[in-house]
Each structure stands twice: as structure tokens, then as C-alpha cells.
Amino acid sequence: MLVVIANDLPPAVRGRMKLWFVEPRANVFVSGINDSVATTVVDYLYKYCPPESGLLIFKSIPRPPGFEMMCIGPPRKSTMTISGMQLIVETLKTS
Known part of the structure; x- marks a missing residue:
């Protein structure tokens, strides 16, 4: 399985993605x-x-x-690897 989350995709790439996804x-x-096929994509x-696609x-x-998580461009939330497991870092907001 492959899941792709984007901030903004070039129109040609978005059109191609709709063929597979x-x-x-x-x-x-x-x-x-x-x-x-996932590796090719x-x-x-x-x-x-x-x-800038994010x-x-x-x-x-x-x-x-x-x-496995991969990023193109700077992600909104940082990632880290602990004991071989990739995690997304959540910041604690205090009021």
C-alpha cells in the first residue's frame, strides 16, 4: 500500500497520480x-x-x-527514528 499526502502538487503529477490512486x-x-510499482511511483x-510540494x-x-515514511520538502511536523521506528513528533501546547 502507498499513501501520499501533499500540500501542493504540480498539475501534471496530480493527473498522473489519479491513474494509480x-x-x-x-x-x-x-x-x-x-x-x-510503488517504488516506481x-x-x-x-x-x-x-x-514546495510538501x-x-x-x-x-x-x-x-x-x-516506511519519506518526505519531499520540509514537513510541517518533524520526524524522528527511535529503535528503528519512524515517528512524527507532536508538540504539546499549553494554554
Whole structure:
């Protein structure tokens, strides 16, 4: 499975994504494509999406935790790896 969340995609890339993915919300793409096609799609995104696209990609992998996170451009929330597990850092807001 491959999930792509974007801030903004170039029109040509968004059109191509609609060939492989379901778009349940604007700029959120989900597909159950196999691993070799998913690698091809990720390579395509890295080649044709500028950093301003703000992509967060979740790709399923056959080992724990079952997914891999990748970013194109600076993410809104930072990520870190602890014991091989990729996590999104949430900041605690105090009022």
C-alpha cells in the first residue's frame, strides 16, 4: 500500500497520480499497488515534485513496523527514528 499526502502538487503529477490512486480528499492519495510499482511511483515523485510540494509518503514494507515514511520538502511536523521506528513528533501546547 502507498499513501501520499501533499500540500501542493504540480498539475501534471496530480493527473498522473489519479491513474494509480484513489483521492479520498484533496491531495491525499491511497493505492494498493504492489511493491515494485510503488517504488516506481516514489521515484517518479522524487523526480518531478519540487520541495514546495510538501509530500509525506507512507509505503508498506514487509518488516516491522510495516511502513516506511519519506518526505519531499520540509514537513510541517518533524520526524524522528527511535529503535528503528519512524515517528512524527507532536508538540504539546499549553494554554
